[in-house]
Amino acid sequence: MARILIVDDEPSLRDSLQRTVEREGHETVLAGDLRAARKALAEGGFDLLVTDIRLGDGSGLDLIAEARPAAPRMRILAITAFGSVDVAVDAMRRGADDFLEKPFRPEVLRARLERALEPVRLAGRVARLERENEVLRAELQDEHAPDPLVGASAELARVRDLIDRVAPSAASVLITGETGTGKELVARRLHQASPRAEGPFVAFNSGAVPEGLAESELFGHEKGAFTGAERRRLGRFELADGGTLFLDEIAELAPPLQVKLLRALQERRFERVGGMATVQVDVRVVAATHRDLEQWVREGRFREDLYYRLNVVRIDVPPLRSRVDDVPPLVDLFLARYGTRPDGRRLGITGEALAALQAHPWPGNVRQLENVIHRACILAREDTLTELDLDLPGAAPAAPESPTADLRAVLARVERELIERAVREHDGNLTAAGRALGIERNLLRYKLRKHGLR
Secondary structure, eight states, X not given: OOEEEEEOSOHXXXXXXXXXXXXXXXXXXXXXXXXXXXXXXXXXXXXXXXXXXXXXXXXXXXXXXXXXXXXXXXXXXXEEETTOXXXXXXXXXXXXXXXXXXXXXXXXXXXXXXXXXXXXXXXXXXXXXXXXXXXXXXXXXXXXXXXXXXXOOHHHHHHHHHHHHHTTSOOOEEEEOOTTSOHHHHHHHHHHTSTTTTSOEEEEETTTSOHHHHHHHHHOBOTTSSTXXXXXXXXXXXXXXXXXXXXXXXGGSOHHHHHHHHHHHHHSXXXXXXXXXXXXXXXXXXXXXXXXXXXXHHTTSSOHHHXXXXXXXXXXXXXXXXXXXXXXXXXXXXXXXXXXXXXXXXXXXXXXXXXXXXXXXXXXXXXXXXXXXXXXXXXXXXXXXXXXXXXXXXXXXXXXXXXXXXXXXXXXXXXXXXXXXXXXXXXTOHHHXXXXXXXXXXXXXXXXXXXXXX
């Protein structure tokens, strides 16, 4: 669809042009004189200018001469009286791309429109290619894009099952979970399992973009829409056309943008910032947040209608501390990513170190585990990671040698005795014994193995 400005001082001819053009599926803006035409052109965004040469308050030749340098990519079709060859030549000299002699038949007008708009269609194809290239570049820059959901726990298996069931539909999905649990990976798997897998996956972090720029980032902008807008830019919605748009940290979206997002979700259309043309898109929206959106709705911080529009299907991603069976395969993944020496040797990990990782509560979830393994791979002196290589927040620092060796032995003996007593008093119930000792059940299991207790 092209956006066409029609300029003619004869209402009947102007209306006839409008009907013919709109039947071809294009959007029209009408101007009855030179003044109105100049005002419309100043707003910009036109693909084609169709203007009569003779206007009531001036000459269309002047309009063509002014429009050509102001909008070099816009096509211009001049309308002249029959036999006015000299005028037509002058119009072409001033910047018109073609001319049409009055009176003309509708089929002639359609043919001239087709010819005039061919470069516009070509530019549209180029814009689509640029959009696809931009999406591909973004995916290549995201080092985590190819990663699947890694884990062997029953909790993660339930997440995978829900993804596989909802993927074939076009319903909006809300992914919830603590920071660092891998919500974007869930969104990517959802996209890959859907009929849109061949289309783009475009991510937008609502909390990482300043409020003043968020609307332009989401919906794009026209040239001149604001200071610094030197060219038209496509927003994330257009970049995701035919694919999936992932809106991360959706709770951070400003209230005015929540309104525009709701309309875009309901109607699948929107206007770019500074533009008048309506853009139609086919996008599946997947949102994510670590906030309690229901509480935010009750507090008036998030629109209730938008919440229900996004929350058609909800996927809760469990924290890492509740799926410790996923720690070993995740460690293997991160060792493969970061644990290769310059000479090609691969780092391993001891059983004790792996047990310590499984016992850790991981408040930062998978992202924190990745950080710990990455750091350990950089600083490790040997080819196998041990407990001493792991910088676990809250863990006791490694004790120095010699002067305090006896003290360490005493503390280890006291710890062993306390654990034995607590487990015995609670008849082997590790949950109850851990509660009595003030530690998590997983940490108690690790210490049992450490002291050789059953």
